[in-house]
Amino acid sequence: MADDNATKEKYTDIIDGAAVKIDDIKEELGNDTQNVGNIGFSLKESGEVSFFAELEKMGKKQKESIEKGREEKAEAAKEKGHKKQTDEATKKTFVKADSASSLIEKIRQIDWDNIRESKAETQGSRFDYSI
Numbered sequence: 001m002a003d004d005n006a007t008k009e010k011y012t013d014i015i016d017g018a019a020v021k022i023d024d025i026k027e028e029l030g031n032d033t034q035n036v037g038n039i040g041f042s043l044k045e046s047g048e049v050s051f052f053a054e055l056e057k058m059g060k061k062q063k064e065s066i067e068k069g070r071e072e073k074a075e076a077a078k079e080k081g082h083k084k085q086t087d088e089a090t091k092k093t094f095v096k097a098d099s100a101s102s103l104i105e106k107i108r109q110i111d112w113d114n115i116r117e118s119k120a121e122t123q124g125s126r127f128d129y130s131i
Contacts, residue, residue: 089117
């Protein structure tokens with residue numbers, strides 16, 4: 001930022017306005033926020049603001065395992081003597097727009113069927129034996 005107070009105030013106002021718009025986005029989406037991970041904005045030197053959202057849709061098996069509860073899962077693993085691995089496939093995407101209303105529209109129009117699943121690697125699932 002510049003040393004100039006007017007410039008500082010200008011950018012502070014822009015940032016405050018963008019933060020209010022993010023709250024508006026969350027409110028407008030309402031129950032549609034279940035797949036929204038992060039919502040944010042970026043500010044260019046020119047004062048232009050753009051908004052973004054990182055979205056993630058969990059796989060069916062992953063949702064079921066979360067619903068059962070982590071405690072129940074951990075107890076079952078102790079009894080069996082090993083950890084039960086679950087399918088942790090998720091679908092992730094990133095949406096960017098020049099305005100809050102455009103971002104909301106893009107979030108609502110996501111076709112999850114056209115987004116590829118990615119599987120999270122579990123710790124220790126791969127070990128390189130090569131030297």
